[in-house]
Amino acid sequence: xxxxxxxxxxxxxxxxxxxxxxxxxxxxxxxxxxxxxxxxxxxxxxxxxxxxxxxxxxxxxxxxxxxxxxxxxxxxxxxxxxxxxxxxxxxxxxxxxxxxxxxxxxxxxxxxxxxxxxxxxxxxxxxxxxxxxxxxxxxxxxxxxxxxxxxxxxxxxxxxxxxxxxxxxxxxxxxxxxxxxxxxxxxxxxxxxxxxxxxxxxxxxxxxxxxxxxxxxxxxxxxxxxxxxxxxxxxxxxxxxxxxxxxxxxxxx
Amino acid sequence: xxxxxxxxxxxxxxxxxxxxxxxxxxxxxxxxxxxxxxxxxxxxxxxxxxxxxxxxxxxxxxxxxxxxxxxxxxxxxxxxxxxxxxxxxxxxxxxxxxxxxxxxxxxxxxxxxxxxxxxxxxxxxxxxxxxxxxxxxxxxxxxxxxxxxxxxxxxxxxxxxxxxxxxxxxxxxxxxxxxxxxxxxxxxxxxxxxxxxxxxxxxxxxx
Ligand SMILES: Cc1cc2nc3c(=O)[nH]c(=O)nc-3n(C[C@H](O)[C@H](O)[C@H](O)COP(=O)(O)OP(=O)(O)OC[C@H]3O[C@@H](n4cnc5c(N)ncnc54)[C@H](O)[C@@H]3O)c2cc1C
Numbered sequence: 217x218x219x220x221x222x223x224x225x226x227x228x229x230x231x232x233x234x235x236x237x238x239x240x241x242x243x244x245x246x247x248x249x250x251x252x253x254x255x256x257x258x259x260x261x262x263x264x265x266x267x268x269x270x271x272x273x274x275x276x277x278x279x280x281x282x283x284x285x286x287x288x289x290x291x292x293x294x295x296x297x298x299x300x301x302x303x304x305x306x307x308x309x310x311x312x313x314x315x316x317x318x319x320x321x322x323x324x325x326x327x328x329x330x331x332x333x334x335x336x337x338x339x340x341x342x343x344x345x346x347x348x349x350x351x352x353x354x355x356x357x358x359x360x361x362x363x364x365x366x367x368x369x370x371x372x373x374x375x376x377x378x379x380x381x382x383x384x385x386x387x388x389x390x391x392x393x394x395x396x397x398x399x400x401x402x403x404x405x406x407x408x409x410x411x412x413x414x415x416x417x418x419x420x421x422x423x424x425x426x427x428x429x430x431x432x433x434x435x436x437x438x439x440x441x442x443x444x445x446x447x448x449x450x451x452x453x454x455x456x457x458x459x460x461x462x463x464x465x466x467x468x469x
Numbered sequence: 470x471x472x473x474x475x476x477x478x479x480x481x482x483x484x485x486x487x488x489x490x491x492x493x494x495x496x497x498x499x500x501x502x503x504x505x506x507x508x509x510x511x512x513x514x515x516x517x518x519x520x521x522x523x524x525x526x527x528x529x530x531x532x533x534x535x536x537x538x539x540x541x542x543x544x545x546x547x548x549x550x551x552x553x554x555x556x557x558x559x560x561x562x563x564x565x566x567x568x569x570x571x572x573x574x575x576x577x578x579x580x581x582x583x584x585x586x587x588x589x590x591x592x593x594x595x596x597x598x599x600x601x602x603x604x605x606x607x608x609x610x611x612x613x614x615x616x617x618x619x620x621x622x623x624x625x626x627x628x629x630x631x632x633x634x635x636x637x638x639x640x641x642x643x644x645x646x647x648x649x650x651x652x653x654x655x656x657x658x659x660x661x662x663x664x665x666x667x668x669x670x671x672x673x674x675x676x
Binding site (some may be wrong): 233270278303307312318439443450460 | 473474475476477478479480481482483484496497498504505506507508509510511554555591621656659660672673674675676
């Protein structure tokens with residue numbers, strides 16, 4: 217059984233100049249950058265890049281971002297959430313515009329990746345901007361018209377914080393075996409038909425696959441979120457080897 | 470920075486105090502938080518069945534249980550740590566058993582082979598040259614900041630090799646085996662640098 221696709225390409229990781237083609241507003245705190253790169257075609261859904269910003273006096277800052285686009289998409293996209301008093305993310309969400317340049321290298325990481333070549337159901341669990349690498353997987357799945365059963369459980373603070381909401385709705389409407397469940401942790405708007413509150417055992421049981429179905433599980437979000445989801449899945453009896461995690465952001469401590 | 474480095478218009482960044490600058494390797498930034506990175510779920514600490522072994526190839530030199538391990542000479546250190554995802558944390562305080570102490574306990578005054586493979590609960594492995602583990606450079610840490618090491622950070626015990634990128638400081642460590650040949654570990658096989666010196670920015674294969 218394949219649990220990861222190790223046949224990933226291994227281009228030399230050299231820095232190249234990314235040029236911003238367009239900036240798309242996703243939510244009040246999140247923007248997507250569409251990028252033009254001289255040489256950046258071979259990547260796998262779930263991989264990330266390192267970016268490096270250079271100020272005019274030579275000062276530099278470097279961070280990692282997941283690739284939001286699927287390999288089949290026309291442009292490489294990053295989706296960045298604004299972190300209050302952050303150094304790099306407010307630059308991307310508030311300042312950057314078409315024509316701006318920064319350095320980027322990748323793709324990096326061949327572990328938290330999924331391709332349509334992998335068999336068996338796919339269970340994605342995302343919190344906040346943790347949706348980004350999972351979205352790359354769903355976009356890739358759709359680009360290949362794959363009908364691998366797939367479920368996404370996505371936790372956002374409020375309805376207006378849901379990233380890629382319309383696109384997720386469109387993907388579900390293809391009726392190709394994808395189900396998306398939202399949960400909101402900080403509000404319960406009138407008419408809301410999704411779940412409310414943090415991801416818990418009951419929500420995972422209801423939205424996920426059974427242990428016998430041996431789903432490939434990808435969890436991405438803040439640390440506490442990833443810990444809680446992974447521990448609950450282990451408690452159900454899911455195989456540790458099938459659960460992959462990626463954690464961004466603060467520990468909350 | 471060289472002449473073709475593109476300037477990111479409108480970026481000025483958050484400068485750090487000069488005193489710290491010398492302690493931060495290139496491409497790193499300071500955090501006061503302690504981010505958690507691991508490839509899968511966190512194992513539950515199980516002190517009753519915990520065992521740690523030192524091996525010369527396939528031959529076990531010694532195996533300790535939790536009580537025996539706790540009875541070994543404990544070492545305290547305060548060091549800076551550097552994660553490949555670009556955060557650095559200064560003056561972190563650790564307690565544990567230095568690899569020198571472990572070698573002494575099995576009657577060796579130097580590692581029996583030039584390379585070491587570190588194996589962890591869940592099958593994670595990482596490789597480190599043996600000389601990077603000795604002379605006070607590394608320990609099996611059981612306490613962080615005066616508290617038992619929490620499971621997310623590798624508790625009950627993790628390797629600590631602070632002079633290398635932090636993925637080398639393998640969490641939930643269970644064994645160190647000295648080997649004649651170098652064998653790339655988990656991340657090293659997945660494209661990360663085989664050695665991982667933060668000061669030389671050895672992040673990925675080919676750096
Ligand atoms: C493999 C990987 C993939 C990533 N992918 C993405 C992605 O696709 N989209 C994305 O937006 N981010 C992603 N991140 C996080 C990203 O690298 C930065 O950490 C984030 O943008 C904050 O950087 P900053 O310079 O704005 O904040 P910093 O100046 O680094 O931090 C400012 C303060 O915010 C806290 N902080 C840092 N990150 C977060 C966070 N995520 N949430 C809340 N508080 C935080 C810090 O502890 C600090 O106190 C990824 C990280 C990794 C390791």
